[in-house]
Amino acid sequence: MLYFARPSLAAELADQLEGRAVFGDAQNGLFLAAPRRTGKSMFLQHDLKPELASRNVLVIYTDLWSDQRRDPGDLIAEAIARELQQHLGVVAKTARKAGLASVTIAGTLKVDTSGIGKIDGTTLVQALRTLHETAGRPIALIIDEAQHALTSEAGETAMAALKSARDQLNTPAEVALMLVMSGSDRDKLLRLVNTNGAPFYGSSIHKMPTLGKGYVDHVTALIEAQRPELKPVDHLTLLEAFQLFGQRPQFFHAAIGQALNPLESTSGEGFEQGVLAAAKEKRAQDAAQMRSDYLGLKPLEQAVLWRILAVGQNFRPYDADALAFYRQQCAGLSITAQKVQAALESLRARTPALIWKSARGEYSADDAAMHAWFGELQATGQWPPAAEPEIR
Ligand SMILES: Nc1ncnc2c1ncn2[C@@H]1O[C@H](COP(=O)(O)OP(=O)(O)OP(=O)(O)O)[C@@H](O)[C@H]1O
Ligand SMILES: [Mg+2]
The missing domain is CATH 1.10.10 (Arc Repressor Mutant, subunit A)
Incomplete structure (x- = not known):
């Protein structure tokens, strides 16, 4: 099924990150929460990232769940180091040719030329500063499943370093470092912002808008284009089903696919009722699973x-x-x-x-x-x- 893009939401968030909104505090970090499988990662990578890139912002995206065996602190450092290495590629290559194990940039930061350098808390700030200087444009760091950083000490250190980098790099005139943190659990994400000792104390968590009606209309239009005999598709029933599916496109897609399959016997009702029935069943199954886990x-x-x-x-x-x-x-x-x-x-x-x-x-x-x-x-x-x- 075709991707449903949300360019206006992306533009709105990008405005906020650049500090253009009169009110709001996204220039201090944008924290977005939405339940699992509702399209967070896709939005960040396929809507927000290109929008920021089109505004001449260097975007670094990292998902702390991408490899559960790795320390989240290392994943953050690595994402920054990889970008930095690309920008310093020429310098590093020359150094490697000359047989040097590392190069020193701007007199302070040592970059390991043999591979992706491991950066610790203090040098993380320096690495971001160097990246900003060499790239000559603002940086946006998008950290997906950011709450995972709190499960390790290195992760916490990295978060504290990012906060410090933000405070050092950003000026009233320019937002040089934009931070976007997303997570599937508002409660956990809150731990990054809600206590005095939390790295981003004072910031607030926003609910990331779910796909909603616009998306269901998009899917309805696709079905009507592909199967004109089904017109008019009952989009309100589909919307109800999508909401019952917890606004998770994956299950919705699967149920539509199944309901439209000619091999599936239908009870004579429209396929929309089949999708709705599947949504109700999925909901009951989810509840039954939690109940049996609990019991x-x-x-x-x-x-x-x-x-x-x-x-x-x-x-x-x-x-x-x-x-x-x-x-x-x-x-x-x-x-x-x-x-x-x-x-x-x-x-x-x-x-x-x-x-x-x-x-x-x-x-x-x-x-x-x-x-x-x-x-x-x-x-x-x-x-x-x-x-x-x-x-x-
Ligand atoms: N805008 C969209 N249009 C169509 N399908 C989408 C869209 N966004 C997400 N999906 C579908 O939903 C699935 C889940 O999306 P995504 O991985 O972005 O969710 P998530 O909230 O990051 O999930 P998780 O909590 O598992 O990280 C995707 O595999 C994709 O099939
Ligand atoms: Mg995700």
Whole structure:
């Protein structure tokens, strides 16, 4: 299916990053959150990146989830180093020819010519400054899944260095370093901005607009062009289905493909109803999966996860209130801090992990969808989920 571009959103964000918006604070860093699979990475790479590039901005994109085995701090440093090496290519090549292992630029920064240099916190600032000087234009650093940086010390250091680089390079007259951080979990991204010690304290997180109606209209037009006999396509039903799919194009595409497949027997209703039915089923399946994950946990693990879901950012695993809560949920069990720690570890060690932990010991549900699931059940008086009665 053809890509649905969002040029006006990209232009708006680029304006903000360049500090052209009268209000707003994107020149200090733009933080964007949207749920998983809703098109963040595609937008950043195929809409925002070209828009910034057309404004003569040097764009560096890195996805901290691209390789889960690598330290996020290294991934950030490497992305910058790779760009820097390209700009210094000529200098470096000459140095290599002359048999030098490294070259020193502007008297301070040493660049490893044998491969991609590893840059630490202090030199990261210098590397960005050198890149800005050699490129002679502003730099935009787009960090996808930025919350992942908080899971390692090197990642935290890199974030602090980026903040420092931003403060050193940007002047009231020019935004030389634009930072865009995106993530699938607002709650985790918040840890970058919301405490005094957080690297980007004071910045706020924006909800990245999801694809929405414009996208569904685009898909509707494609279907009508390819299958004129289906005109008029009931776009409102498709929109409802897309929303039920959590605005995730992948599942929506698959369901449309299936509903349009002549080999699939249809009940005589329009294919739109087939897509809607698939969306409802997917939603029920997702909820059933979370429910069975939850019910499969040991009592203390359930209590800990419940507490995380219930108090969110205020979660303190071992405070008196938390311990009292676990005891109340696990009547008859003796609860100690060690047992709580073991429960937290086992929730984190599962594949897929149920909880997320930052390098500073902050916790959150790994999948933000779990918060929504919890909220919905709680609002409708169905929490905690009870085991299905056994069918005899
Ligand atoms: N603008 C678009 N038009 C058409 N399809 C899209 C668009 N954006 C995303 N998609 C589809 O949705 C899928 C998910 O997109 P993407 O990887 O950008 O989401 P994401 O939010 O970054 O997901 P994750 O949370 O897994 O990183 C893509 O593989 C693509 O098929
Ligand atoms: Mg992504």
